[in-house]
Amino acid sequence: MSKKKLIDDTINYLKYYRDYNKYQIYADEIRDVTEYPVFTVKDVTSSTDTEEIQKKEYNPPEVIIPQKVKVISETEKMNDEWKSSSTLVQFEDLIKNCSKCIALAGTRNQVVFGLGKLAADVVIVGEASGADEDIQGKPFVGKAGILLTDILKAINFTREEVYICNILKCRPPDNRNPLPDEIVNCEPYLFRQLEMIKPKLILAVGAFAAQTLLRTKEPLGKLRGKFHLYNGVKMMVTYHPAALLRNPNWKRPTWEDVQLFRKEYDFLVKS
Numbered sequence: 493m494s495k496k497k498l499i500d501d502t503i504n505y506l507k508y509y510r511d512y513n514k515y516q517i518y519a520d521e522i523r524d525v526t527e528y529p530v531f532t533v534k535d536v537t538s539s540t541d542t543e544e545i546q547k548k549e550y551n552p553p554e555v556i557i558p559q560k561v562k563v564i565s566e567t568e569k570m571n572d573e574w575k576s577s578s579t580l581v582q583f584e585d586l587i588k589n590c591s592k593c594i595a596l597a598g599t600r601n602q603v604v605f606g607l608g609k610l611a612a613d614v615v616i617v618g619e620a621s622g623a624d625e626d627i628q629g630k631p632f633v634g635k636a637g638i639l640l641t642d643i644l645k646a647i648n649f650t651r652e653e654v655y656i657c658n659i660l661k662c663r664p665p666d667n668r669n670p671l672p673d674e675i676v677n678c679e680p681y682l683f684r685q686l687e688m689i690k691p692k693l694i695l696a697v698g699a700f701a702a703q704t705l706l707r708t709k710e711p712l713g714k715l716r717g718k719f720h721l722y723n724g725v726k727m728m729v730t731y732h733p734a735a736l737l738r739n740p741n742w743k744r745p746t747w748e749d750v751q752l753f754r755k756e757y758d759f760l761v762k763s
């Protein structure tokens with residue numbers, strides 16, 4: 493291996509490691525950092541180097557894997573009032589200026605807290621706001637929102653009788669996926685919302701919602717079509733309406749999932 497190649501690899505590795513530290517990604521997601529190749533000094537030294545040095549094997553430095561860390565700003569430490577809010581309206585008011593995720597707080601128009609019946613039997617949990625939601629301050633109001641309304645209508649629910657919210661209360665720029673540390677920052681708000689609403693059933697749409705609530709990395713295809721338990725509440729997982737707009741083939745399995753969801757709801761309400 494040439495000296496230049498070694499230097500380039502080292503610089504790339506350092507940048508890679510720096511970025512992981514910056515975002516404080518879960519430890520198990522950076523396991524591959526330790527799997528870089530072992531370089532030998534012989535590969536990079538010139539013919540003038542001593543034989544002794546050439547024989548020595550290069551030992552990579554120990555890699556310290558960052559632990560999953562909840563990032564709490566100084567402002568947040570001082571203001572944990574939202575935890576004791578007694579109504580959702582008060583709760584929303586207390587977090588409307590949240591800036592735990594610096595990038596999101598700097599690019600969003602507003603926090604999109606959630607919308608619907610305050611003591612709803614059914615809560616729909618999605619991923620994050622898009623452009624329309626960010627402008628209107630309401631969840632699921634773009635094309636995917638219209639489709640969600642149609643899906644609910646097809647199983648005899650109106651938007652007014654359910655509660656709709658997301659894992660992230662702010663719009664990720666360019667509709668990128670939520671970052672792990674952003675989920676860590678925002679999920680306590682969702683957990684508290686669910687605690688306050690006390691739904692009978694939860695419908696998680698999309699992999700991020702399902703994986704966050706169930707603390708799993710199982711793909712959506714394996715999670716959908718059956719009921720899970722979130723803190724004792726039955727939860728169905730299905731495709732996100734935005735995914736259905738991209739891939740209409742998923743409409744049939746979604747239809748099967750939501751029909752089951754409705755049947756379970758009717759059963760719970762009657763019993």
Ligand code: SF4
Binds near residue numbers: 590661674677678
């Ligand atoms: S995504 Fe959630 S935690 Fe992050 S800034 Fe927005 S409201 Fe705060």
